[in-house]
Amino acid sequence: MNPSEILASGAEELGIDLTEQVIKKLLSYLDLLQKWNKVYNLTAIRQPEQMASHHLLDSLVVLPYLKAGRWLDVGCGAGLPGMVLAIAQPHWQFTLMDSNSKKTGFVQQAVIELGLNNVAVCCSRVENWQAPEKFDGIISRAFSNLAEFTSVTRHLLAKQGRWMAMKGEPSEQELQQLPDGIGIEKIIPLRVPQLEAARCLVVLRAN
Numbered sequence: 001m002n003p004s005e006i007l008a009s010g011a012e013e014l015g016i017d018l019t020e021q022v023i024k025k026l027l028s029y030l031d032l033l034q035k036w037n038k039v040y041n042l043t044a045i046r047q048p049e050q051m052a053s054h055h056l057l058d059s060l061v062v063l064p065y066l067k068a069g070r071w072l073d074v075g076c077g078a079g080l081p082g083m084v085l086a087i088a089q090p091h092w093q094f095t096l097m098d099s100n101s102k103k104t105g106f107v108q109q110a111v112i113e114l115g116l117n118n119v120a121v122c123c124s125r126v127e128n129w130q131a132p133e134k135f136d137g138i139i140s141r142a143f144s145n146l147a148e149f150t151s152v153t154r155h156l157l158a159k160q161g162r163w164m165a166m167k168g169e170p171s172e173q174e175l176q177q178l179p180d181g182i183g184i185e186k187i188i189p190l191r192v193p194q195l196e197a198a199r200c201l202v203v204l205r206a207n
Contacts, residue, residue, distance in 0.1 A: 001049065002048075002049065003027060003030060003048045003049055003051065003052035003056075004023070004027055006049060006052040006053055006056075006057070006193075006194055007023060007026060007027065007052050007056055007057065008023065009193065010052075010053065010056075010057040010060070010192075010193035010194060011023075011057075011060060013193045014057070014060060014061055014063075014064070014193065015064065016060055016063055016064065016088070018088065022087055022088055022090075025087045025114055026056055026084065026087055026088070028113075028114055029079070029083060029084070029087060029110055029114060030048060030051055030052065030055070030056065032106075032109070032110050032113060032114075033051065033055070033078055033079075033106075033110075034046075034048060034051065036078075036106045036109075037078075040102050040103075040106060042077070042078040042102075042103060042106055043055070043077075043078055052194075053192065053193065053194035053195050054195060055080055055084070056084055057192050057193055057194060057195065058080075058081075058141075058192050058195060058199070059080050059081030059083075059084035059085060059141070060081075060084060060085075060088060061190045061191075061192050061199065062081065062085075062139070062164065062166060062190070062201050063085060063088060063089070065164070065188055065201055065203070066085070066089075066137060066139075066164065067136065067137065068089070068091065068092050069092065069093070069135075069136030069137060070092075070093045070094075070095075070133065070134075070135050070136050070137075070158075071085070071092060071093065071094045071095070071135060071136065071137045071138070071139060072094075072095045072097065072131075072135040072137070072138045072139070072153070072156060073085075073094060073095070073096045073097065073139050073140070073141075074097055074126050074138060074139070074140045074143050074149070074152075074153055075097070075098055075126075075140055075141075075142075075143035075144070076096040076097060076098045076103070076104075076107060077098060077100075077103050077141075078103055078106055078107065079096060079106070079107045079110060080141055081139060081141050081166065082094050082095075082096040082119070082139070083096065083107060083110060083111075083119070085139075086116055086118055086119045087114070087116065089118075090116075090118055091118070092118060093118050093120075094118060094119050094120070095119075095120045095121075095122060095131070095135070096119060096120070096121050096122070097121075097122045097123075097124060097126055097129070098123065099123065099124060099125045099126075100123075101123050104121050104122070104123040105123075107119075107121050108121045126152050126153055126156070127152040127153075129156070130155075131156050134156055134157060134158040134159075134161065135156055135157060135158060135161060136158055136160075136161050136162075137161055137162050137163075137164055138153050138156060138157055138161065138162075138163050138164070139163075139164040139165075139166070140163075140164075140165055140166065141166040142166070142167075143165075145174050145177070146165055146167075146170065146174055146175065146177070146178055146202060146204065147174070147177045147178055147179060149163065149165055150163055150178065150179060150182050150204060151179055154179075154182075154206070157206065159206075161205075161206075162185065162203055162204065162205055163182075163202075163203070163204040163205070164201055164202075164203055164204075165201070165202040165204065166199070166200075166201055167199070167200055167201075167202055168197065168198050168199065168200070169198050169200065170187070170200070170202055175202075178204070181206055181207050182204055182205070182206055182207065183204065183205055183206075183207045184202065184203070184204055185203040185204060185205050186203045187200055187201070187202050187203070188200060188201040188202075188203065
């Protein structure tokens with residue numbers, strides 16, 4: 001299957017309804033990622049078909065568990081999952097943050113080329129950054145362990161907000177090392193079409 005077919009069939013399997021316009025933008029983002037990757041080495045995955053499953057579908061899989069609102073993607077890298085989610089949900093607001101200027105440079109260019117008006121890009125270390133308004137949700141994909149993820153972003157989460165950590169299988173030790181006042185709401189097992197690796201979404205809240 002080509003990337004378009006992988007994306008369409010994968011989204012259908014996940015129960016996510018993507019419009020033609022959204023599919024077109026997601027594939028355009030993939031083209032940009034592939035083009036920039038040749039110079040900037042943004043991702044180790046080179047094949048467009050693999051990018052469609054390992055990047056697009058692996059980001060979209062969490063969409064049914066998220067709520068509308070203001071989202072922060074910490075350690076966004078080349079824009080994953082924030083860019084993909086922002087394209088899929090144009091009425092939600094996303095801030096994509098990474099301390100690597102090469103990666104945020106790509107994300108900013110992609111935002112411009114794709115005409116996304118619901119994405120802000122920030123090159124900073126999250127622990128040093130102050131937002132004008134707190135976020136309803138903070139998401140990360142392989143950013144760090146859960147303790148660090150929640151500690152360095154705690155000042156940015158709204159009172160009723162949630163952390164969403166996209167992980168492989170978190171160890172019992174990692175779950176037990178959460179800072180005081182932070183609890184596990186649920187751990188949602190995920191199955192990504194075209195991808196055999198174990199995935200889950202750890203939902204955390206401030207007690």
